[in-house]
Amino acid sequence: xxxxxxxxxxxxxIKNADQMKVDADLVDRIEAICLEFPRYxxxxxxxxxxxxxxxxxxxxxxxxxxxxDLLCQVKRKWVKTTDSSHRFPRYPNLIKGMVIxxxxxxxxxxxxxxxxxxxxxxxxxxxxxYSRRVIAYAVSTGIDTALTLEALRMAIAERxxxxxxxxxxxxxxxxxxxxxxxxxxxxxxxxxxxxxxxxYENAMMESFFKTLKYEEVYLYEYDTxxxxxxxxxxxxxxxxxxxxxxxxxxxQSPNDFEESLLNQQNIVPPHRTLLTLSVxx
Numbered sequence: 001x002x003x004x005x006x007x008x009x010x011x012x013x014i015k016n017a018d019q020m021k022v023d024a025d026l027v028d029r030i031e032a033i034c035l036e037f038p039r040y041x042x043x044x045x046x047x048x049x050x051x052x053x054x055x056x057x058x059x060x061x062x063x064x065x066x067x068x069d070l071l072c073q074v075k076r077k078w079v080k081t082t083d084s085s086h087r088f089p090r091y092p093n094l095i096k097g098m099v100i101x102x103x104x105x106x107x108x109x110x111x112x113x114x115x116x117x118x119x120x121x122x123x124x125x126x127x128x129x130y131s132r133r134v135i136a137y138a139v140s141t142g143i144d145t146a147l148t149l150e151a152l153r154m155a156i157a158e159r160x161x162x163x164x165x166x167x168x169x170x171x172x173x174x175x176x177x178x179x180x181x182x183x184x185x186x187x188x189x190x191x192x193x194x195x196x197x198x199x200y201e202n203a204m205m206e207s208f209f210k211t212l213k214y215e216e217v218y219l220y221e222y223d224t225x226x227x228x229x230x231x232x233x234x235x236x237x238x239x240x241x242x243x244x245x246x247x248x249x250x251x252q253s254p255n256d257f258e259e260s261l262l263n264q265q266n267i268v269p270p271h272r273t274l275l276t277l278s279v280x281x
Contacts, residue, residue: 026056027064034070037244039215042071047251088176094192095168100129103258104161106192107135109151109169110205111143112212117223123212123232124151127205128159129168131261132246133254134208134236135159139228148174152183163188170194170202211240 026049033045040048042062049056065071100106106129113120124147125137136155140147152167167189169175175193184191194202216235222228241254249257 023064026054027068029054030061030064030070031068034065037215037239038219039211043247044245044251047245051245051251088173088178088181090171090176091191091193093168093194094166094190095129103128103130103261104159104165105130106166106168107155108202108205109148109167109175110202110209111148111172111174112209114139114213114217114222114228116225116228121222121225121228122147123228124148124174125205125208125236126151126155127208128254128258129204131254131258132204132208132249133241133258137232137236139225139232141225143174145174145177145179148180149183152180156187161187164190166190166192168192168194168202208240211244212236215239215244 029049029052030045033048034040037044037048042065043058045065046056046058046061049061062071095106098106108127108129109124111122111124113122119141121139121141122143123137123139126135127133128135135158136151138147138150138154165187167184169192171193174180181191212235216231216239220227220231222231243253245251245253246257252260
């Protein structure tokens, strides 16, 4: 009859009661995931459900999220925060085109701002480029070398890396200053910098900052420095590092990804404690 098999078997208005209950439970769980991760798209929601044992594909999740108006609308915006007008030496980009295949091979560092009622608070963070894990961060009401140095020293104390780490940043004065460069050289780091005015050469950190702002800062509307100090450690440690699924990590969280690597190498994963948020006023 030249019709699809699905059309032949279709019976309008007929749905198994058990299946209706499963779908209702599935929608409830999707809503809970979207409440915890408001900027998750249907692909990440699908992977989270599959991690939890749900037998569901992305097409069904997309349909249910459309029907329940749960699809997020993300606006993309980039704000320049780097002061690269300085007299300090600049270094070439060592990681462009590089295949990153191990922990502590490349660290990415950058600074962003968080708006509060009385002005701005500045956040500096350092990521491990392989696992996407935030390994250090610090906040301050001022933006200077002391802030970036605080995060760098925290990362070194946390990871205890070998002297072959490539430290990648922009060409901002906080990263090019004599004090910061001396600290890197003292620990045997190689120094890499993105070109001026090209955020795409530091895209991994830009992606983290976008996630932080859209999934945390903009939703909770930080008013004071105390709000930042209270909320940031929870989001970075408990949500981003511990729970948030990354497509680049085969939909694992950074902590799970690192632990799986250590298990493959027969290394007992370390007991993780929350990083202490450094605050400078």
